[in-house]
Amino acid sequence: MKKILVPCDGSDSALRAVRHAAAEAQSHSTPARLELLHVIEPEAAAKFVEQHPLAASQTAASPDTPSPPAVTQALHAATGILEQTGVAYDLHWRAGHPAPEIAAHAQEHGCEEVIMGTRGRGALASLVMGSIATQVVRLVDIPVTLVR
Template sequence: MKKILVPFDGSHNALRAVRYAATAVQEKPTLELELLHVLDPMSLRSHATLTNEEIHDLYASEADRVLQPARQILDQAGIPYQARYRVGAAASEIATQVHEAGCDGVVMGTRGMGPIANVMIGSVATRVVHLVEVPVILIK
């Protein structure tokens, strides 16, 4: 069975990527889907008064909030999936998840930056393409 990772940041293009992946699973039910939301780490100042459990709960709550529209699409289509979150730099965390979960491919949205902005600051999608050794489908 092949596993497809769908990174989800809540953007319109990420929603299109979820719909694309859902269609792929409907056409080939042996595919497994894994949703991933990557959160930015909290600043050290905001961690000062929180326990590790409280920090984990905050991350989990925020990830659940962001993933809700993607979950709704997959739930309505009756498509099974795993939902996860990671904390850190988006591209490297996506690549780590691909490796650790044994994913066979990635379907992700891109914000569609123009070539000049992409060269100057790069994009998560571009970095993921370079970091992983599995096919990546970019949805605009």
């Protein structure tokens, strides 16, 4: 089964990427499963783990495992989209800086593609400030589809 990683922060561009990934997953002759990933700030994760010690080893978000509120909020609309389409998915969260965490998740979970939203800032702004999408493209050795 093909695994497609879809980083999701709950933004409009991320939700467009979720829709695109769902359509791609449905178009494959072999089944595809989406890995929705939300990356939270390390400080927020540390505070949450302090309150929920068992969550320290959990990065899968599900009704059975506690997840930081930011994860639940960010993934809520995305899961609604996927429930409507019937595409199989798993929910995950990580703490850290987004690009390296996205790349690490892709490698650790055997993802074959990343589909992610981009805010479309323009070439000069991305060159000067960098972008998460640009960093991910540089860090992974699998195809990355950017959805605007």
